[in-house]
Amino acid sequence: MPRKIDKKCLACVQLSPDQARVAHGPDGDGCWDERRCHRRRSHYRKRRDINEKRRVDYARSREQTSVETISIEVETAPLAYLYLYREKRKDAPLHAIAVSVWQDSQKVLEIEPIHCSGMRNRQIQRYLERALQQLNQRFGITKFEPDIRLEPVECPIADCPLKQEAADE
Structure with missing residues (x-):
């Protein structure tokens, strides 16, 4: 002082x-x-x-x-996210599948979610292969990002039986 x-x-x-x-x-x-x-x-x-x-x-x-700050736009490749609606336990059956494509912070495409009840593993694999073929043709995407697991009660399908059960209760 x-x-x-x-x-x-x-x-x-x-x-x-x-x-x-x-x-x-x-x-x-x-x-x-x-x-x-x-x-x-x-x-x-x-x-x-x-x-x-x-x-x-x-x-x-x-x-x-003082440092001059500039921003550089980075073009990011589109990413495909695979949403698996299943309970947390390992042996829980797959309830539904959804796929979305994001570029930067915007959703570019969404493949309609489907219920998997009654489908065998091979059928689900073929469905995902076809989805990847479509994504490869449109965006050049060859694989999904790590799976995102969601609870079956969050299923986005409008006529989902789980939503009807919740409404009945």
Whole structure:
């Protein structure tokens, strides 16, 4: 924290050096010190200009060190997400499947979800292969992103039996 300004020294700045020596020297109030006073008087006299210069230099250095920021648009390839509606346990049957394609943060395509009740594993695999063929033709997608597991009660199909059971209760 800076020292407080000595009001006596600030008043002394207004005097010439000879007048200051007489007023504050051994014949005056005795506070004049040859080693200190000349420097202190100079500091008090130029204090406002020195501080202003210091502020300007600091602001200039902050401007120079500030980093310019630019944004570069990155074209991302479309991604295919596979939604599996099944319970959490490993041996739970697959309730429904849905596929959506996203590019950047926008949904570009959605394949209608289907129920898997009554379908065998091979039938489900063929369905997913056909979906990937369609996606490959349109977007160049060769595989799905890691599966997203959702609960069967979240099934998006309108005439889902689980939704009818929930409505009956």
